[in-house]
Amino acid sequence: MAVAVAATLGLVSPGARSQPRQAPAQQPPPQQPSEISTIISGEASAAPRFAVPDFIASSTDAETVALAKTIGQVLWDDLNFERDFALIPRDIYSTIPAAKSFDDVPFDRWRELNADGVIVGTVQKTGTGVRVDVRLFNVRSRQSAFGKEYSGSAANPRLYAHTISDEIHQQQRALRGVARTKLTFASDRDGERMRGTVESRGVKEIYIADYDGENQRRVTTSRSLNITPTWSPDARSIAYTSYQKGAPNIYISNIYQGTRDDLTKDIAQSFLPSWSPDGTRLCFMSTRDGNAELYVVNRDGSNPRRLTNHPGADVSPTWSPSGTQIAFTSDRTGTPQIYLIGADGLGLQKVTSEAYADRPTWSPAPYNEIAFTARTGPGNDIKVIDLATRQLRQLTFGEGTNESPSWSPNGRHLAFMSTRSGKSQVFTMARDGRNLKQVTQGGNNSQPDWSK
Amino acid sequence: MPKVQLAADAAPGRGGRPRRVASSLAEINVVPLVDVMLVLLIIFMITAPMIQRGIDVNLPVARRAAQISGERVFVSVPLAYRQNHIVYLGDEPIRVEILRERIRQQMERRSDKQVYLRGDGGVQLQELMDITDRLKDAGVETVGIVAKMPGER
Numbered sequence: 047m048a049v050a051v052a053a054t055l056g057l058v059s060p061g062a063r064s065q066p067r068q069a070p071a072q073q074p075p076p077q078q079p080s081e082i083s084t085i086i087s088g089e090a091s092a093a094p095r096f097a098v099p100d101f102i103a104s105s106t107d108a109e110t111v112a113l114a115k116t117i118g119q120v121l122w123d124d125l126n127f128e129r130d131f132a133l134i135p136r137d138i139y140s141t142i143p144a145a146k147s148f149d150d151v152p153f154d155r156w157r158e159l160n161a162d163g164v165i166v167g168t169v170q171k172t173g174t175g176v177r178v179d180v181r182l183f184n185v186r187s188r189q190s191a192f193g194k195e196y197s198g199s200a201a202n203p204r205l206y207a208h209t210i211s212d213e214i215h216q217q218q219r220a221l222r223g224v225a226r227t228k229l230t231f232a233s234d235r236d237g238e239r240m241r242g243t244v245e246s247r248g249v250k251e252i253y254i255a256d257y258d259g260e261n262q263r264r265v266t267t268s269r270s271l272n273i274t275p276t277w278s279p280d281a282r283s284i285a286y287t288s289y290q291k292g293a294p295n296i297y298i299s300n301i302y303q304g305t306r307d308d309l310t311k312d313i314a315q316s317f318l319p320s321w322s323p324d325g326t327r328l329c330f331m332s333t334r335d336g337n338a339e340l341y342v343v344n345r346d347g348s349n350p351r352r353l354t355n356h357p358g359a360d361v362s363p364t365w366s367p368s369g370t371q372i373a374f375t376s377d378r379t380g381t382p383q384i385y386l387i388g389a390d391g392l393g394l395q396k397v398t399s400e401a402y403a404d405r406p407t408w409s410p411a412p413y414n415e416i417a418f419t420a421r422t423g424p425g426n427d428i429k430v431i432d433l434a435t436r437q438l439r440q441l442t443f444g445e446g447t448n449e450s451p452s453w454s455p456n457g458r459h460l461a462f463m464s465t466r467s468g469k470s471q472v473f474t475m476a477r478d479g480r481n482l483k484q485v486t487q488g489g490n491n492s493q494p495d496w497s498k
Numbered sequence: 499m500p501k502v503q504l505a506a507d508a509a510p511g512r513g514g515r516p517r518r519v520a521s522s523l524a525e526i527n528v529v530p531l532v533d534v535m536l537v538l539l540i541i542f543m544i545t546a547p548m549i550q551r552g553i554d555v556n557l558p559v560a561r562r563a564a565q566i567s568g569e570r571v572f573v574s575v576p577l578a579y580r581q582n583h584i585v586y587l588g589d590e591p592i593r594v595e596i597l598r599e600r601i602r603q604q605m606e607r608r609s610d611k612q613v614y615l616r617g618d619g620g621v622q623l624q625e626l627m628d629i630t631d632r633l634k635d636a637g638v639e640t641v642g643i644v645a646k647m648p649g650e651r
Contacts, residue, residue: 095603133605134599141595159596160603 084191085218086163086184088132094162095132098122100140101167101178102146103221109200110330111160113176116203117210121165123258124211124225128458129481131218134159148181148190156185160338163191166216170230175199178206182214205258222456227257230265230275230284230495231472235489241269252286254301257454257474257496259485265299274318274493278325281497285309285319285328287453296330298345309347316341320372322389323498329353329363329372340374342389353391364408364416365389373397373406373416384418384431397431405450409497410457413477417441417451417460428462430477441479452496461494565636571604572644573597574616575629585629594629611639 054310062087088094096119109233119136126133142155156164167180182192195246196206208225215223232250232422240247243364251277255262266272268289277284278298285298296319298307310316314334321328322342329342335352340357343350353362358378365372375382384397384406397406402421409415409430420429422440425447429440444447446465452476454459461474472486472494485494545566563614574586583594592600619640630641 092607132603135602138596138599141593158592159599 051229055357086182086217091132093130093132095134095160096125096182097123097134097139097156097159097161097164098136099142099164101169101180102144104170107171110169110171110176110192110327113200113203116166117169117178117207118166120204120207121167121210124207124223125214127225127258127481128215128221129476130215130221131163135159145403149184151188153185153188160183160467163223167210167211167212170201171200172197176203176206178210182218190249202261203255208256210257223455224454224459226258227455228254228277228281229257229259229472229494230254230277230483230497231463231486231491231494232273232275233486233489233491234288235491236264237489238269240271247271252284252299253491254284258483262486266303276321276495277497279323279498280325282473285321287319307346309343311347318362319363322365323367323369330364331361331363331374333417336453340372340387346412353387353389360385362405364406366408367410373408375404377405384416397433400429400442402426403429407452409453410455413457417453419449419451425465428460428479441475441477450493452494454496455498459496461496463492463494519626571601571608572616573601573613573633574620574628575621575626577618577620579618579625580619594632597629597634598632601633601638605637611637612642613638614644615639616640616644 048187057356067163086096098118100118103110103114108353108483114482122136124210125131142159143152145151148166150167152232153164162184162185163182164185165180165182167178170177170179177195177197179195180193181190183189184191194210194213196209198206205226206207211225212223215221231253233253234248234250235253236249236251238249238251242247249269249426250271250273251269252265252267252272253262253269255379265275265284266286266288268288268290270288271294272286272288275284275286282302283298283300287294287303288297294315294317295311295312296309296316298309298441299305300307306435309319310330310332311326314332316330316332316334318327319330326345327342328345329339329340332341333339334341337357338361339355340353340360340363341350342353353363353372354374354376356378358376360376360378363372364374371386371393372389373384373386376385377383379396381400381402382404384403385394387394398418398420400420404419406416406418409417414433414435415430417428417430419426420440423444425444426444427440428448428451429438429446431438439461442462442464446463446467448464448466451460451462458477459474459478461472463470464472464473466473467484470490471484471492472491473482473484475482551633558645572586572588576586579585579594584591585594586592587597587600601613615629617634626643627639633641
């Protein structure tokens, strides 16, 4: 998998490469200002305004030029996704002379555009791949606020941009970016037919994609119904429900090893796996005792333990970030509603009072919220309930049906399925419902899950 | 009601029956109505031009007046624009190529998407239209073209 090719990171102290050796001698006082002002701030509490021009290709061959262009563009998109920086639109950059190196950045021109920071990078072809060198300059002080050098394969240039974006978010805003996270979802896009069935039904397979919908890949090839994929916390395995042996059972695909584990070993029908936050256990729904109840097992399928016991159906579990509680859907009071239960099976409480509520998903810290699917009319919409205040907010408003929300690992975004553009497709949006973005295109794509 | 009695008094001349109180009123006396209408007409004729021109109003002096006008966005196009393509955003000279981005940044935080364009009389209309296009591209909803009254300095 190309995603396995991680860039090797070489640390370079900010600005060290661009300054001549004798610089300290010429400036007797220590350069303390440049050390202190590595955080770039905007004017009067506004978000810092950044410009990300195309990276500088060190040679003129088409491949290096294309790499440099791609990295700059993807980095712009990645930084813009979190909305923590105000990004100057790219189309205005053509009016500014492109820098040839770190030493001739036209700071006056960027200042004229009100930029607070400008990110300049160089791309150089090496014997084994590429070397990407990046600086974030403070446009006012002309000092480097962030500098790093990466080298590795040229197969996936987007990964360099994603890495730079996450590190700049971390260093400048102490924010965990999502640029290197991934989505998994079920799709029928390949139009295959199920083997061995009389009516030759359509199949669904599990796919993965980058958070922005790029690099989509298929994970399963069982030509059966494979649904409800969910990432393990280390993002190296995907647990999902599959009908490949007839009855639905839960399997775990270790995507980097190419192996598959059978979690429920064909005992009755099992659905909807959910990983504990430490990745050592899974919770799922099973009918092994005759009724739909929740069970917790270890990662290797050992030590199964029944969590719920009620004649109603208990389905769709999701763990709290601390691992001490599990939210799930139950129809024990008539219509499906969201409930909480301790991981030890104690402390049951009802959370929602909707007409119909299903598919809860617990947000990561610092938010303590549960997003779920609620029936609001002919279709469904995504709603979020704050567990501390029990305040409810609605994020989608009747455009098609909107289901299966999943939080990004920093809690600032949600992936979900919507039929607003025709077929079911995976969308992402900010936690306030804005910045909607369609991630998938072909076929029907549903049940997204965002890697942790 | 003296008018009614007057009309009733006139009635015997036609009907030949004096003191017939129930006789109908032949016609309305429009003279007072015309008087009133004429007076109103004259008043409006005199005041209408004054309302339109708005002259002779001594504006009160207020220290905050300058601040309110300062919140407005003025783009000035001096005559030299025809050579150097530099416009002034407020009093900051900027190249016309980046006008759109700078205005976009300003409009992001404003509720009234208005810009006042102060073009030199010697700048061609085509050049002002070009700048207006850039402003509209930047999200400006209303572009006001600032002019001055004859004799005003």
